[in-house]
Amino acid sequence: MEAESYLYTVGPLAEQFLLSIKNEGKIKAAYCKNCGRLFLPVRSFCTFCGKEVNELREIDQEGVVESFSKVKLDSFGKELKEPFYLAYIKFRNVEGGLLHKLGEVKEPKIGMKVKPVFKESKERIGSLEDILYFRPI
Amino acid sequence: MKTNINIKNRVAIVGAGMTLFRRRLKETPQELAFEASRVALDSAGLDVKDVEAVVIGSAPDAFDGFHMKGEHLSDGSMGYMKPVKRVFVGGATGVFTAIAGWWHIASGLYDIVLAVAEEKMSNARPHPQGLFKYIWDPIVERPLNPNLIWIFAMEMHRYMYKYNIKKEDIALVSVKNKRNALDHPAAQAAANISVDDVLKSEVLVWPVQRLDISPVSEGAAAVVLVSERVARKITDSPVWIEGVGWNLDSTHWTSRELAYPKYLEEAGNMAYRMAGIENPRKQLDFAEVYDPFDYKELHHMEGLQIANKGEAPKLTKEGVTQRDGDLPICPSGGLLGVGNPIAAAGMMKVCELFWQHRYEAGKRQVRIKRGYGLAQAWGDLMQVSTVVITKT
């Protein structure tokens, strides 16, 4: 009951966020001038105080695993040939966080410190998929 | 219907705002909802903290491309850690969003409610019209590969046949509304065109031609609703919601008389009764009648009893519905002129009530003599209408 496909715009500030991943290999967070919060995922409004947001700021790239799960089924419910670790990762002084994969890890733990591993810069397209995974520090 | 007209709590509109209406906007649905909400709150002099509840209106999830679209829109609509609800009556949703906001306050449970409508239609590929096949019955209608325009064309042609109405008379609506929209700062399809331009435009589904139709659009619009107690405190010029009405006819449109919208008559009567209006043609100052197609404005004027059956084209021809006429219809420019991001377009009409009553409509301003304005929307399988009546 859907269209054949969708082409979503990502919004003006999220576009900057994705471009900074692509061009600088850096995860940045949105900064709300009004309430002073840094937050992820990036959107051009502040969920918490209801004001417009149009600034990104650099953040510590080191994240902390808040939770993880070994993903065995894909979005169709089919078994994956290569299961992977899905994690929820938070960053210092940042509200919210990111969902991503963990790599180079045998036994993940909650509280584990990780950092992003990016694709080669020429392969990056401006997407969260430009990050291959997060690996333990 | 034994609707009780002894409403306990009066409700006022104290702020309105909208985004541009365009074919394609860069913002996400949440961001568009946010922008309209922010502008509406600012115009009311209120902050997100003041909002006690949020009502969201949006048409099919398949357009924006989100299941549970109301959930997706909620934090953009200032709904974070608040009661948020989405209502949905097809194309009639925009006006209905304001009605749902009204009952939050009329119930006495809330004092300040934000009503937001949003639509993003150009996410869907290859064309958003393809999605409309899913509005048809999956078993007895979808297999015929219908296009959305078919049903409207069938209704339009039945209307033309029954009352012997000419296409050139219908085209006058498109000419008027697109011209009115030249004065609307958000307009997408404003233009100075002639009846001839409409009649010569591409035939899509006879009798519907390209310029009979409103465009594919994206955008959002919002109003701030408050209780009488709050209204008296924060503004000298509240716009009161005096009547609300909505009505849904049978799903089986093939067994209904398409030439006349009976459901709109019922919805109108519900709202008129509440507002104490006995003669809409004489008592209304202006009406934002739903006009996704030019014939719909005429059809709806008749359902609303602004014109007798089959006689709306005559009023239009006589200039009554022009902005300087005795009963201006769609002074905003309507969906034909401002654009048609479905739910947002209906809400744009409610915004227009607010601006007109407060003499904030600039060049679009009509004369407020008797005090009443009306906004109406329509949708589903030509089966539902929603009506809001306001008073200065």
Add this chain to the structure above:
Amino acid sequence: MSEVAIIGAGYYGFKPITDEVSFREGTFLAAMRAYEQCNIDPRKDVDSFIACEEDFNVGIAISNEFAVDQLGGVLKPVSTVTSESLIGLASGYMLIKSGLCDIVVVEAHSKASNLVSPEKILEFAMDPVYERFLNFHPNYLASLEARNYMEKRGISNDDLALIIKKNKENGLLNPRASYSITVDLEAVKKSEKIFDPLSEYDIAQYTDAFVVVVLASKEKAEKLSNKPVWIEGLYWCSESSLTPLRGFSTNALELAAQKVYDRTNLNPKYIDFFEIDDRFSYRELMHIEALKVSNKDTIKKDLREGRFSKEGDRIVNASGGYLATGVPLDAGGLARVYEAFLQLRNEAGQMQLKNANRCLIASWRGIPTSTYAVCALSNGA
């Protein structure tokens, strides 16, 4: 005394598959039962109808179009609330409180058996930029939350098994509990943790169900029913649908419950039984905490001591909950209202609880949402 009461409720289905009816026919059968109970004619007596449905759950782009005939609502004020059915109930409640309506019908249904790929529909509710790209089954959002919660509270899979056993066995006396079974704890422990750390036992399955509820003003309720069930208070609340922004929290439920407690001057002690969302076993515990039926320090002990069982002092999900009845999509809230309606009228047969005079219902819209509704019902005793 409250101003709005439930005077009739009817259902059809609560089965994994209801191929014998279309969704319209199933709703018609439920509506007929609800109207019969309070002896009303929908064509004459009802002022407004509310259908709770989501397009992608129904399979029609404007599902409101198809909501009207089977309720008896033709040419009446009918509308759709695209949300959890308790939030639809709240709309009916407000329509009556406003003075506009005396009798309002609220309907919700699930025809989940029509859905070929419910997981892809849920993925479609997730954010295209920040969530969908990872291509995982949406239940893993619950997995993340479960691990986080279990670690914080020191709760093990053995503890979750106690909830599974309690609810699935409570359901054995409930004719609507198609998924109720006697539970062998050892088998639960051995089951594969496919949604690591959760197994299939921890996750309620979908069910087909049609529920119709009739609301009335005080005056009408007292005239039409000798056993009205009063709505004492309700509230609903959303945090953010974006999981990475929100993290793992039930703050919105906590706030909704607090509002209901404040408005009704109630606290959990005055409530005889709770009907709350348990679509994931661990979620029952999170919801119990948010409703202040227990707290983070005592939850594990309370669970192990059986305080939430039918014999306990804080009865949770005596109906069997979703783990036993299945999840009827957005009809879940009304399904729980139906269970409470029977209990409060002393009509629950073998399931009947003693002294069931007041119930608190808490519903959730499931992943990826953070939308909750809370409703307090009482029989006025």
Add this chain to the structure above:
Amino acid sequence: MTKVYKSIAVGVEEEKRIITIYYKPYIRYEFSAGQALSRYLQELKNGRIIGRKCNKCNRILVPPRLYCEQCFRMTDEWVYVRDEGIVNTAVVSYITQDARKAERPEVVGVIELIDAPGQGIFHRINVDPKEVVEKTVFGKRVRAVWKKSEERVGDVNDILYFELVKS
């Protein structure tokens, strides 16, 4: 003042340059037709149109429903109706479902059935588009043209179209 936020409009060409996210959904249904429509489809396969009669208001409902929406009661019996009707409305479509130009124009409309007054069927009508444009087709009598029995599958397309009954 009319308060309008200056959202960012994106042109067709510009859209190719900005970052967008492509997504291919997969959402499928297996609808239960239900008791009334199942029989309807079965009878279409047999080359017949069947309705349900409400013995309270005496209407025959086509397509059949298990319930009468006016009386709110279960309908009472199955009734076959002739595959003939009167054109209630008709239009000429020059576009396809997803708004592309159609190869050839197609006439569709609502046919009010002779044996079930007030009840219409939505279908194709095989008639010269000129008759539609001139509105002469309105009120004319039409009859269903069916697929050959071995080709019928129990679908509304078992009726090819309706055509004018020659008088």
